[in-house]
Amino acid sequence: MIKEEFTENRRLKSERLQADLVVTGGGLSGTCCAITAARAGIKVLLVQDRPVLGGNSSSEVRLWVLGATSHMGNNNRWAREGGVIDEILVENTYRNPEGNPIIFDTVVLDKVVNEPNITLLLNTAVIAVNKKDPDTIESLTAFCSQNSTQYTLVAPLFCDASGDGIVGFLSGAAFRMGAESKEEFGEKFAPSAEYGELLGHSLYFYSKDTGKPVKFIPPTYALQDITQIPRYKRFTAKEHGCQLWWIEYGGRLDTVHDTEKIKWELWKVIYGVWNYIKNSGNFPEAETLTLEWVGQIPGKRESRRFEGDYILKQQDIVEQRTHQDAIAFGGWSIDLHPADGVFSEKPGCNQWHAKGLYQIPYRCLYSRTIKNLFLAGRIISVSHVAFGSSRVMGTSAYIGQAVGMAAAICQAKQLLPRDLSKAPHLYELQNALLKTGQHIPGLILRDEKDLTRKAQINTSSELLLQELPMDGPLLPLDASAAQLIPLLPGNVPELRIHAIASQATELNVELRISSRVDNHTPDVTLEKQAISLNAGLNCIPLHFTAQIEQPCYAFLCLMKNPNVSLHYSQKRVTGLLSVFNKTNPAVSNYGKQTPPEDIGIDEFEFWCPQRRPEGHNFALKINPGIRVFSAQNVSNGIARPTSQPNTWVADFHDPQPTLILEWSSPQTISKIDLTFDADYDHPMETVLMSHPENRMPFCIRHYRLLNDTGQVVFEKEDNYQTRNSFTLDNPITTKRLIFQAEAPGEHIPAALFEIRCYS
Template sequence: MIIGNAATQRGLQQHNLYSDLVVVGGGLSGTCCAITAARAGIKVVLVQDRPVLGGNASSEVRLWVLGATSHMGNNNRWAREGGVIDEILVENLYRNPEGNALIFDTILLEKVHLESNITLLLNTSVFEIEKKENNISAVKGYCSQNQTHYILHAPLFCDASGDGVVAFQSGAAFRMGAESAEEFGEKFAPTAEYGELLGHSIYFYSKDTGKPVRFIPPSFALKDITQIPRYRQFNTKDFGPWLWWLEYGGRLDTIQDSEKIKWELWKVVYGVWDHIKNSGQFPEAENLTLEWVGHIPGKRESRRFEGDYMLIQQDIIEQREHYDAVSFGGWSIDLHPADGVFSEKPGCNQWHSKGVYQIPYRCLYSKNVDNLFLAGRLISSSHVAFGSSRVMATCAHVGQVVGMAAKLCIQKELLPRTLSAHDHIGILQQELLTTGHHIPTLALSVGLDLLKLASIKTSSDLVLHELPPNGPMLPMVHAVAQMLPLKKGKLPSITAWVEAVQDTVLTVQFRTSSKPQNHTPDVVLSEQKISLKKGKQEINLNFEREMPEAAYAFVCFLKNEDISLQYSNHRVTGLISVFNKTNPAVSNYGKQDPKDDIGVEGFEFWTPQRRPNGLNIAMKISGGIDLFGAENLSNGVQRPTMQPNAWVADFADVNPSISLHWNEKKTIQSIELFFDTDFDHPLESVLLTHPETVIPFCVRNYKILDEGGDLIQEIRDNYQTINRIEFAEAIECSALTFEFEHPDELIPAAVFQLIVK
């Protein structure tokens, strides 16, 4: 028994914790930062003021995680972020294809819980900092659940708190609001009338109880729904993130007025629900009840802190290259009117770039606080560029950079800024690429020595002569293109199959992208018009032009509703069909066509369909495409970019395998295989359901054998992108054979990269 005798005063308990890195904020950025740092070998304290991790992606707010793939609505092919965030999203697909936000919470908690290098402090709010000269020496947090004060000491700190609670108090230079167009020459910079800050939102979920349910609104609910100019858009189907435009607060201080903004949003949400339940306009709502309403708002924008570089509109639109590129973005520049839900204007103003853009390392640390990293939405970007870099998969990817940078700083006794020097940055880039992290235009070059020393034999290499005509015939209600990776030089002749309902003319164009790393078909290399007779027929396409350089080409069949096109059920890593169609959810109306001079480009959108749709167009390709060989295993690129970058077995190969032979015995400690989990497929984490739990391209079963044919390792039922096999005791061998099973009889086995160390 504890007896507390009367005392004049008592203090709460206090713990001092020492680590290499303190990460403040357990949103996706802070979480991925902490995991990356911990796996790289440094001690991390991750402090999160909420009971769960994930920030806006958590069950407390319930936003779906998006990034450069943009709901599959833009031209950024194979652009899902790599590394820890990919592992998390692929795991979520496997366990939670229905998008239950509570399950997503458990995945994040589990990932952090598994890392022995992370001390996780949940329900702990950081409220103060200590500084010595230009360095933060400690931050202080308080957990009301265990009535404990924490003093967290470390040589390095990362502010991933969204609002910048550490960076602000440490005196880091910051901005809040929008830059003028003149400051950086950003033509899309908004006027004060449009608004200079994005507001908060609160979501709700509803559910059908199977019997009538009444709703009596709280007294604070909005009474007059017509105060919301777009109130006619409400219906009983859209809830959760579909109602992202229930936004408010862009004209207030989104930090200091946050509680006030929350009450206004509750007023809106309960007013909307009152409208749905009690206006009489939605009889189908009779059995619906409110299942959940957010208790905290999702925050979009507040402070942005200044690094040595500030990302601006032109970096995104012109896809400027940076020596210190460490991450990438690809969401549209997405600004909202500051009046939010009460605005007469459209809820957002989104403009896409023709491809993904690089994010430089110099945006990820404070320009005036020496040991402070920045991660998440508060990184050094202008208001306009923030409009794109703020989405969660991008924030998570940026967090991974900070995690790895912190490890290098500890290892080499550097400060964040010193790591940006030319002679250090390459090491950071390479260490990131080793973890599956993607940096556009960069390739992994370390850790491949053993592979490069080996003579590599494969049981077969796919030479793509044909996508057999074994799929459906589908009418060309949109223009459709088959993307094909090609070498520089003469375009191949193509045979395809069509059916016309009457005599007509089919127009086919061979296109490519003005930048070889892009997948926007903005250059027409050649065009052919073919007269078709009514009925089924084979067509032959011969183009006299050349591919200017190795890249993806687009065989575009322009829209003609009198024609059906033959598809194939065969799917291959790095091949995809795309359609010139719309996706209003991400402001894709088939073509981006800026009317004003706002510094963005006009171009067409050619986007894929989600499975089970999205079949390849059946075709024969003269000479075949021989870009799926074993040399891809060591080219250092772990996803399709300008080329497929994968070894792919032949469809007919019944026993696909890769063998590595060395002249002498090698000591092998670990093996890593990078499989195809379709980086083109966005993995929205909540609400949206996915048609599969395992990406169909992914190798599930394989064996590793030594030179004597003895089994070293067998893996079954894999679904992850990266398989790391760490041997408790190093093995000695002069050969390794990898025997794969095809993921499906219509999908050949594929491997992007093999690392043997």
């Protein structure tokens, strides 16, 4: 028993914790930052003011994770973010293809608690910043409401990934809130005061069918007049969760300090909407539905943005400007919302896409005024317009990974964040990120310690792309369709397709490429042909006179013709895709982007893949065949398709796909990194949407590694992850390392992006 007499006052229990890096904020950005730093060997304190990790992606908010892939609704091919966030998304798809938000919570938490270098503090809010001098943080004070403990968190380096920037704010770091004028940065898309300067918060709800009539009596605070919401007729009994992202409010208020006020207004809206659905009589299908869940905390979009040594702008995104200090990429549209949210007469968002990925510079990821403060997530150094793109969770997590690696290098070399912005430390950071799967557009990994670079590489086979057989579906050409074909400089090979015409007609064919070699927007037409078809089956040879000047993807475009059906193939190959000029209104894709004049946005067409099990490749013959799947690709420093597939692919008929590294003298190998194809083009939305497979069909599931005597030194079964990185229990000394794999499917050949070996 504890019994205490009266005392004038008491102190909270207190603990002092010390680490190399303190990360404030356990959303995906802070989580990926902490995991990356911990794996790089430094001690991390991860401080989260909520009971779960994941931020807006957690079961508390339930927004799906998206980034550059944009629901497969833009022209960013093979653009899912890599590294830790890819690992999390692939793991979630494997465990949770149904999109259960509770399961996603466990996936994220698992990744953190399995890192011995991370100390996790949940339900713990930072309440004070203690400084060594005006521009240096010494420690944070935090309070956990669940154990009534006050913490002092001490470290040489701090990362603010808290969303509202609590550490940056309390430390006095320079920040912005609201929109810049068009004149400040020359951003033509900067919003007017009438549109509003801030994006609001959202709350979601889930319903379920009980199988019996359910009545609903609204709370007294529910919105009584649903017509106050200009888009009230858009509500249906079917939409739920983050499909209702446009239930938004708060852009005219202080999105930090007015959050509770905003939440109450959103509750009013949600319960008013549900009252309308249940009791208006307009939704008889809702008779047996009940509310299963309503969000308790709003999903925040925008508040403070802190100033770094560089502020990312609209032009960086649209023009895809290059930066010497690039450490990540973005690719979501510039997505701004009217400040009045659900009460606005305007559309719920304005999404304008770039033609491809854009680089994010390292100079945006640290405070220009606080020397030891990193920035991660949505609070990085960007303008309001650029924020419209960089704010989404896939991109934010990717940025967090870059910060985590930067912090590890700073700690190892006793540097401050700004010190890494220039050579030689910058190159060390970029290479370290590339080695962990962080694709950075335009950069190639050159790792002098990688023994693969010194090896002669041989294989049992290499795919010579001559034919995709006519064994798949026959589908009408009710929208223009294109096959992406990786070509090398020189003549375009003869291409042969098969189509059935319901009557004599003319098929228009175009050969296109992208104006930027790493883009996948077919905005340059090299040649057009009009092909006369007879009724019935037509075997169509296509001869093009155009010359290919550099390695790139060409688009064989067959323009819409309802009288024509096209033969497709069951064969699927890493780095090959068909795309279609269809629409995806969820991301403002209406087949063609046609922006208003003088807002600094490009006009172009959208050509996007279809989700499996659809999206077959064209049945196609190529003469001469294309040799782009060489074994040498596994050491070319690029581990995903860009302007070429960048992968070794075995022949379709190879019974035991094998790749052999051979050295002139014995090498001691203790660590091996492998990168497989877990389909970077699939968005892997984390909640609400389900996925047709829990393992990506291109990913090698069973492989083994052997030494020069044929002894198995490592074997993996049931693989589904993109990256396999492992240290051998006992280092081996060998002149040969043999990689043997099983093809992942009957119609899918084995493929490997990368193998790296270290002593």
